Amino acid sequence: xxxxxxxxxxxxxxxxxxxxxxxxxxxxxxxxxxxxxxxxxxxxxxxxxxxxxxxxxxxxxxxxxxxxxxxxxxxxxxxxxxxxxxxxxxxxxxxxxxxxxxxxxxxxxxxxxxxxxxxxxxxxxxxxxxxxxxxxxxxxxxxxxxxxxxxxxxxxxxxxxxxxxxxxxxxxxxxxxxxxxxxxxxxxxxxx
Numbered sequence: 001x002x003x004x005x006x007x008x009x010x011x012x013x014x015x016x017x018x019x020x021x022x023x024x025x026x027x028x029x030x031x032x033x034x035x036x037x038x039x040x041x042x043x044x045x046x047x048x049x050x051x052x053x054x055x056x057x058x059x060x061x062x063x064x065x066x067x068x069x070x071x072x073x074x075x076x077x078x079x080x081x082x083x084x085x086x087x088x089x090x091x092x093x094x095x096x097x098x099x100x101x102x103x104x105x106x107x108x109x110x111x112x113x114x115x116x117x118x119x120x121x122x123x124x125x126x127x128x129x130x131x132x133x134x135x136x137x138x139x140x141x142x143x144x145x146x147x148x149x150x151x152x153x154x155x156x157x158x159x160x161x162x163x164x165x166x167x168x169x170x171x172x173x174x175x176x177x178x179x180x181x182x183x184x185x186x187x188x189x190x191x192x
Contacts, residue, residue: 001013015027020059022065023067024066031077032075034080034082037064037067040104041100043097049099059103060103061103068114081125086105086107086108087100088188089101090104107126123177127165127183128181128182130156130183130188131147131187151186
């Protein structure tokens with residue numbers, strides 16, 4: 001943020017909110033051009049855990065929708081861009097995260113629908129990452145090797161690679177809307 005403000009004073013600020021509460025973006029004075037829907041929650045769930053499912057839906061779908069809709073006019077005025085970060089496994093879900101994948105799929109559908117509804121003024125796209133840098137404390141070496149062997153590039157992605165895809169869609173991909181870019185080292189196309 002400091003780097004951005006050094007380039008253009010008062011162009012960036014920090015703001016946080018709980019998406020479960022459907023927040024509106026409170027800074028009316030900011031001229032919004034890009035929204036990145038990146039907030040997430042990953043917790044194991046079964047189909048019968050409806051309350052957890054509602055929380056996932058409120059965070060991933062309606063929470064992001066609340067923020068997006070609160071800046072709709074500014075995005076349209078600025079020919080803006082929305083990028084949602086989802087997960088490659090919405091197409092091939094892990095059995096242990098029922099409501100996470102249902103909610104992430106809902107976010108994808110929201111973004112594709114807005115790509116049509118808000119066109120031609122706002123471009124709306126999705127970045128679906130595969131395995132990224134291991135979180136601190138990862139201990140399951142057998143699972144790590146299984147994941148690595150399922151990625152044609154034989155490595156996990158880096159967060160800067162994810163950020164590059166988001167940046168490209170936000171700023172440079174002026175003829176791209178309604179698309180899902182998979183940043184996964186080829187994992188989603190390789191049946192192994």
